[in-house]
Amino acid sequence: MEQTVKSKASEAVHTRGLGKCYGSFWALKDCTISVPRGSVTALVGPNGAGKTSLLKLLVGLNSSSAGEIAVLGQTPSETTNYLSSIGYLAQEIPLYNQFTALEHFAIGKHMDTNWNNELAVKRLQELRIPLDRRVGKLSGGQRAQVGLAMALAKRPQLLLLDEPVAALDPLARMDFLASLAQAVTDADGELTVIMSSHLLADLERVCDRVIILAAGETQLCDDVDHVLKSHKLLVGHSGELPKHEGMSVIQEVRSSTATHAIVRLNNLKLAIPGWHVRDVDIEEVVLAYMGQSRDMAADERGER
Amino acid sequence: MIFHISSRTGVPPYLQIVHQVKQDIRLGLVKGGDKLPAVREVVTMIAINPNTVVKAYRELENQGFIEKRAGIGTFVTKQPAGPSPDVQSALLDKLEVWMEEAKNADLDEEAVEALFHTAQRNKRGDQRGTDGKK
Amino acid sequence: MNWLIWKQHRKMFVILAAFLALYAALAIPMGLHFWHIYQHALANCSKTDTCNQLSGSLLQSGWDNNLNPSLQGGANLVVLLLLAAPFLLGMFIGVPLITREYNAGTNLLIWTRSVSRRRWLTTKLVWILVMTALFAGGIAALTTWWSKTGNVLYLNRFDPVKFDLQGVAPVGYAIFAVSLGMALGAWLKRTMVAVGISLAVLLAVQIAVGVAVRPRYMAPLVRNVSINQNTTPGGNDLALSPQVPPGSGAAWAVSGGLVSKTGQPLNWSTPPRKCVATHPDQGDGVGSVGPHTAVASTDKGPGRQADAIISRNGGPAVDFQCLNTLGYYWDTKYQPVYRYWDFQWMELGLYLAMSIIPVGATYWLVLKRDA
Numbered sequence: 001m002e003q004t005v006k007s008k009a010s011e012a013v014h015t016r017g018l019g020k021c022y023g024s025f026w027a028l029k030d031c032t033i034s035v036p037r038g039s040v041t042a043l044v045g046p047n048g049a050g051k052t053s054l055l056k057l058l059v060g061l062n063s064s065s066a067g068e069i070a071v072l073g074q075t076p077s078e079t080t081n082y083l084s085s086i087g088y089l090a091q092e093i094p095l096y097n098q099f100t101a102l103e104h105f106a107i108g109k110h111m112d113t114n115w116n117n118e119l120a121v122k123r124l125q126e127l128r129i130p131l132d133r134r135v136g137k138l139s140g141g142q143r144a145q146v147g148l149a150m151a152l153a154k155r156p157q158l159l160l161l162d163e164p165v166a167a168l169d170p171l172a173r174m175d176f177l178a179s180l181a182q183a184v185t186d187a188d189g190e191l192t193v194i195m196s197s198h199l200l201a202d203l204e205r206v207c208d209r210v211i212i213l214a215a216g217e218t219q220l221c222d223d224v225d226h227v228l229k230s231h232k233l234l235v236g237h238s239g240e241l242p243k244h245e246g247m248s249v250i251q252e253v254r255s256s257t258a259t260h261a262i263v264r265l266n267n268l269k270l271a272i273p274g275w276h277v278r279d280v281d282i283e284e285v286v287l288a289y290m291g292q293s294r295d296m297a298a299d300e301r302g303e304r
Numbered sequence: 305m306i307f308h309i310s311s312r313t314g315v316p317p318y319l320q321i322v323h324q325v326k327q328d329i330r331l332g333l334v335k336g337g338d339k340l341p342a343v344r345e346v347v348t349m350i351a352i353n354p355n356t357v358v359k360a361y362r363e364l365e366n367q368g369f370i371e372k373r374a375g376i377g378t379f380v381t382k383q384p385a386g387p388s389p390d391v392q393s394a395l396l397d398k399l400e401v402w403m404e405e406a407k408n409a410d411l412d413e414e415a416v417e418a419l420f421h422t423a424q425r426n427k428r429g430d431q432r433g434t435d436g437k438k
Numbered sequence: 439m440n441w442l443i444w445k446q447h448r449k450m451f452v453i454l455a456a457f458l459a460l461y462a463a464l465a466i467p468m469g470l471h472f473w474h475i476y477q478h479a480l481a482n483c484s485k486t487d488t489c490n491q492l493s494g495s496l497l498q499s500g501w502d503n504n505l506n507p508s509l510q511g512g513a514n515l516v517v518l519l520l521l522a523a524p525f526l527l528g529m530f531i532g533v534p535l536i537t538r539e540y541n542a543g544t545n546l547l548i549w550t551r552s553v554s555r556r557r558w559l560t561t562k563l564v565w566i567l568v569m570t571a572l573f574a575g576g577i578a579a580l581t582t583w584w585s586k587t588g589n590v591l592y593l594n595r596f597d598p599v600k601f602d603l604q605g606v607a608p609v610g611y612a613i614f615a616v617s618l619g620m621a622l623g624a625w626l627k628r629t630m631v632a633v634g635i636s637l638a639v640l641l642a643v644q645i646a647v648g649v650a651v652r653p654r655y656m657a658p659l660v661r662n663v664s665i666n667q668n669t670t671p672g673g674n675d676l677a678l679s680p681q682v683p684p685g686s687g688a689a690w691a692v693s694g695g696l697v698s699k700t701g702q703p704l705n706w707s708t709p710p711r712k713c714v715a716t717h718p719d720q721g722d723g724v725g726s727v728g729p730h731t732a733v734a735s736t737d738k739g740p741g742r743q744a745d746a747i748i749s750r751n752g753g754p755a756v757d758f759q760c761l762n763t764l765g766y767y768w769d770t771k772y773q774p775v776y777r778y779w780d781f782q783w784m785e786l787g788l789y790l791a792m793s794i795i796p797v798g799a800t801y802w803l804v805l806k807r808d809a
Contacts, residue, residue: 061549078549096544108551205351225318225359228315283312
């Protein structure tokens with residue numbers, strides 16, 4: 001059941017209460033996100049959080065079971081019109097191993113409406129990836145670049161990547177992210193990217209927005225800069241952290257001598273006397289949310 | 305001009321760039337009239353979001369450190385704001401004297417840093433008090 | 439999209455074409471060879487008026503004991519391969535068509551170009567089925583042509599194995615096999631399991647159709663013949679059928695046997711006691727009594743006595759003269775040879791109609807399920 005949401009023209013993606021079930025299992029339960037055009041968004045969360053399901057819904061490969069979804073102002077569907085505005089790279093970078101990169105590009109030429117072959121070829125040439133070798137014989141990093149080229153040379157408006165760097169060594173990862181960043185630069189605000197990944201440190205540099213998904217629900221959907229400004233680590237003597245209405249506790253850890261808490265400040269100018277305030281990086285924030293979700297799930301099951 | 309982004313500092317990447325540019329200007333590594341690398345160059349060098357670079361450059365422009373010349377590029381302004389290299393050099397000398405004192409008092413590097421950060425915090429606290437933020 | 443089909447499957451198309459060419463290279467010279475021998479023998483026999491012994495003399499000249507022009511041993515293998523061809527097509531072309539994409543994950547690559555899943559599947563289906571039909575049709579045409587001599591000589595193309603290999607029905611088998619393979623592949627997504635199940639299903643269907651359905655395409659004709667010198671064991675003698683010219687009339691015996699005056703079939707294990715003989719015949723035991731045998735005009739020659747004594751199924755020996763006096767006769771249901779092409783087209787139609795189910799299932803499985 002899908003309804004188009006009235007989304008702002010500046011939004012590439014807008015969902016509300018989006019849900020997807022497989023049989024009786026709800027992979028995605030109550031997903032509400034918004035992604036502005038031209039942004040690069042990181043989609044993070046533990047395995048089984050629903051990231052792949054969400055991406056497939058955005059691509060139009062599957063249809064939702066509940067809630068509303070709007071991508072580029074339309075409902076995702078498997079029509080030529082919609083598909084040609086989306087670029088997708090699935091997990092594990094599926095390619096035809098017996099074909100060369102050039103042959104893959106020929107597939108694009110014949111089956112994509114906006115295919116730009118020079119772009120794809122130039123991209124691989126700059127990276128010195130052999131165009132006439134069977135893709136099955138390329139390294140993981142090279143395959144990822146071919147996969148990225150297949151998605152980018154379509155000249156999509158929205159690029160969806162499902163854990164593209166998961167299996168890559170650090171250098172290949174940097175190359176991939178640099179390629180991606182270059183593509184975003186060249187598109188001059190016309191390309192929106194949503195990328196799911198486990199590797200949080202990389203994401204902070206490339207992404208300007210982060211969505212945290214856990215247990216099928218959205219934990220956070222915000223600009224990275226704002227997240228860093230609004231989330232702090234409070235350190236204080238052992239004891240309960242006082243409740244403030246301008247603040248929500250994400251995760252609290254108590255030892256016999258001290259209490260550490262990661263909080264979200266709704267009022268950035270809030271000062272809490274007696275507590276030492278420290279900045280946190282994005283990885284700590286994500287871990288805190290993921291920990292919170294896992295604890296809540298354990299509570300529900302009565303395991304704590 | 306090479307930028308370096310550190311992901312574990314809790315400081316947003318764009319601010320890191322702002323600081324690095326300001327630092328290079330202050331240290332005289334970059335002089336007035338020098339051209340800053342274009343957004344795409346930075347993005348190719350270090351894989352970061354172009355919006356980050358754009359934001360950093362905008363912030364620097366607002367603070368008067370750089371200016372954009374349409375069609376040509378982004379340049380350090382002829383008169384960078386902030387204290388002159390001479391003033392900084394004098395402060396550096398004073399600091400080196402203090403360091404020598406600290407070393408003689410058997411303070412190791414960590415102790416020196418802790419002292420320094422405390423002084424900074426105190427100063428910030430004073431400032432907050434005077435600005436009336438509570 | 440057409441370009442993609444060629445790119446992905448050109449190796450398969452080339453291999454099929456090569457097989458067809460190879461088979462043609464074997465079948466055409468062979469067929470010509472047999473036909474010339476036959477023509478030559480025909481020319482000779484008309485001089486000596488021994489034409490009704492033609493198949494016997496050709497047998498003596500070295501053709502195999504199935505009275506088929508044969509390749510001396512390699513024939514059985516070739517026949518087996520030809521019979522298996524539709525199954526192999528289904529297993530090794532139909533199944534992997536879909537399972538390969540799922541297993542490699544490339545379905546996610548190819549369905550996110552700008553071509554809809556429906557169009558992708560339709561184009562694939564059409565091309566593959568057309569190629570299958572052309573290949574199977576080519577093989578069947580060559581086999582039909584190659585078997586011309588045997589068909590003319592022995593009039594046995596209605597027989598189970600020969601029916602399956604000639605004419606137009608093989609095209610139906612192949613299309614059904616490939617459609618079934620695709621549907622199973624789309625459903626199970628695992629190649630080996632789908633291959634195994636398709637083989638089992640295809641075999642079962644082929645046997646079931648041949649044994650139980652084909653005889654019923656049209657109501658068989660009935661012919662009752664008394665036991666006489668021309669209808670002793672070996673035969674459901676159909677050469678005397680009034681519809682069929684003597685010497686060329688063989689049809690497909692659907693069922694037949696000895697039947698009593700009241701219509702009861704003879705039980706070979708417990709025959710009428712009166713007719714149990716004490717000296718079993720040394721007999722030729724030629725042919726067996728039952729359905730699916732067709733023997734051409736009796737080539738055992740005149741003078742065969744109706745007082746033969748035969749035992750069957752391990753039962754006691756039975757005296758035929760005695761049965762005759764009791765009123766037993768041959769009751770035969772058969773499909774006359776002039777219905778051959780009707781049956782071929784009906785079998786083709788049946789298989790094509792059956793194919794609609796797996797094709798529909800493939801569409802539903804591929805299009806409606808989540809990627």
